[in-house]
Amino acid sequence: MLGTLELDRITSPAQASEHIIRIDVREGDELQAGQTILALDTRRIDASVEQARADVRGAQAALDELLKGKRKELIDASRAQLGGATARAANARRERDRVAEIRKRGLNAQIDLDRAETSLQSADAERDAARANLAELLNGSRIENIELAEAALAARKAAVDQMELTRQRYTIVAAEAGRIDSIPFKLGDQPAAGAVLASxxxxxxxxxxxxxxxxxxxxxxxxxxxxxxxxxxxxxxxxxxxxxxxxxxxxxxxxxxxxxxxxxxxxxxxxxxxxxxxxxxxxxxxxxxxxxxxxxxx
Missing domain, CATH: 2.40.30.170 (Efflux pump adaptor protein, beta barrel domain)
Structure with missing residues (x-):
C-alpha cells in the first residue's frame, strides 16, 4: 500500500481582528505545551472587561441596597412628607365642611361646594400615597426583587468571566508539544477574526x-x-x-x-x-x- 508520512496539525485562530504585537517563535521551532507563540493587542478588550466589571459593581450595590433596606434619612423624609400630606388633608376636610354649612344657608353656589370636595379628595389621595411610600420603606424589599437583583448580578459576573476567557485567548500558546509549521502573519499585521495565526x-x-x-x-x-x-x-x-x-x-x-x-x-x-x-x-x-x-x- 502506498501513502505519505503525516503529523496531526493544530491550528490557532484569531479571536478578534487586532494587531499582532509580539511573535515569540519561528517556523520550525520545537515547543512544549503552554509555551507562548504570539500575542494580539488587548487594549480594546481590556476596556470592555473594565466596563463589565463596573456593571458588576453597580449590580452588587443595587443588591446590597435591597438587602440592607433604605437609609434612615430617606425614611425620615418620607415620614415628613406623610405629616405634611395629613395636615393638608385635614385642612381640606375642614374647608369642605365650612363650605357645606354655608351652602345649606344658601349663601354660596354649588360649584363652591364641588370645588371643596375635589380639593379634599386630592388631599386624601396625596396622604394615602405618602402613607404607602413610608410603609414600603419600613417593610423592606420584596423577595422577588432581591432574587431579580441576584440574577442580574450573576449574569454580569458571567459576562466578565467570558470576556476574561476571551482575553486570555489573545495570547496564542501551544496546546501541546510539537513543531511550528507555519506563522502566516508578521509583526504588526491585523488578521481578520477567525484567521489562522499559527499551525x-x-x-x-x-x-x-x-x-x-x-x-x-x-x-x-x-x-x-x-x-x-x-x-x-x-x-x-x-x-x-x-x-x-x-x-x-x-x-x-x-x-x-x-x-x-x-x-x-x-x-x-x-x-x-x-x-x-x-x-x-x-x-x-x-x-x-x-x-x-x-x-x-x-
Missing part, C-alpha cells in the same frame, strides 16, 4: 494510506506493519490506528461488479514511538502489513 505539527508520526477494497478484509485495527521510505532503505515498525468504514473516493452505490475493487479506504498507521519525527511531512512511503490473526474467531 503546529504534533506527533506521533503516522503513514496515511489508502487500502484497496481487495485488501480491506486483510487489515484490522492493531495490525502490525512495516513502513518503508520510498527511494530509501529506511523502514519503521508501525501499528494500524484507524481505518475508515466509508470509501474515500467513489461512493459505493455508484459502482457495481468488478468496479467495486476500485474502492479505497483511508487508514492511519502509527510509527513506533519517536520514529520518523526528523522526516518531512508528505514523504512518500510504502506500507506492508501482516494479515490479522483470525484463529479462534466466530
Amino acid at each position: 503546529m505539527l504534533t506527533g506521533p508520526m503516522y503513514a496515511r494510506v489508502y487500502v484497496p477494497a481487495s485488501q480491506r478484509n486483510e487489515l484490522a485495527i492493531g495490525s502490525h506493519c512495516s513502513v518503508h521510505l520510498t527511494g530509501s532503505e529506511r523502514a519503521f515498525q508501525a501499528v494500524v490506528r484507524s481505518m475508515r468504514s466509508d470509501p474515500a473516493f467513489t461512493p459505493y452505490f455508484a459502482l457495481t461488479g468488478d468496479d467495486a475493487s476500485r474502492l479505497s479506504y483511508r487508514s492511519e498507521i502509527v510509527l513506533e514511538a519517536g520514529a520518523g519525527m526528523d522526516l518531512p511531512v508528505g514523504q512518500p512511503v510504502q506500507v506492508n502489513c501482516a494479515a490479522p490473526d483470525t484463529r479462534g474467531r466466530h
Whole structure:
C-alpha cells in the first residue's frame, strides 16, 4: 500500500481582528505545551472587561441596597412628607365642611361646594400615597426583587468571566508539544477574526494510506506493519490506528461488479514511538502489513 508520512496539525485562530504585537517563535521551532507563540493587542478588550466589571459593581450595590433596606434619612423624609400630606388633608376636610354649612344657608353656589370636595379628595389621595411610600420603606424589599437583583448580578459576573476567557485567548500558546509549521502573519499585521495565526505539527508520526477494497478484509485495527521510505532503505515498525468504514473516493452505490475493487479506504498507521519525527511531512512511503490473526474467531 502506498501513502505519505503525516503529523496531526493544530491550528490557532484569531479571536478578534487586532494587531499582532509580539511573535515569540519561528517556523520550525520545537515547543512544549503552554509555551507562548504570539500575542494580539488587548487594549480594546481590556476596556470592555473594565466596563463589565463596573456593571458588576453597580449590580452588587443595587443588591446590597435591597438587602440592607433604605437609609434612615430617606425614611425620615418620607415620614415628613406623610405629616405634611395629613395636615393638608385635614385642612381640606375642614374647608369642605365650612363650605357645606354655608351652602345649606344658601349663601354660596354649588360649584363652591364641588370645588371643596375635589380639593379634599386630592388631599386624601396625596396622604394615602405618602402613607404607602413610608410603609414600603419600613417593610423592606420584596423577595422577588432581591432574587431579580441576584440574577442580574450573576449574569454580569458571567459576562466578565467570558470576556476574561476571551482575553486570555489573545495570547496564542501551544496546546501541546510539537513543531511550528507555519506563522502566516508578521509583526504588526491585523488578521481578520477567525484567521489562522499559527499551525503546529504534533506527533506521533503516522503513514496515511489508502487500502484497496481487495485488501480491506486483510487489515484490522492493531495490525502490525512495516513502513518503508520510498527511494530509501529506511523502514519503521508501525501499528494500524484507524481505518475508515466509508470509501474515500467513489461512493459505493455508484459502482457495481468488478468496479467495486476500485474502492479505497483511508487508514492511519502509527510509527513506533519517536520514529520518523526528523522526516518531512508528505514523504512518500510504502506500507506492508501482516494479515490479522483470525484463529479462534466466530
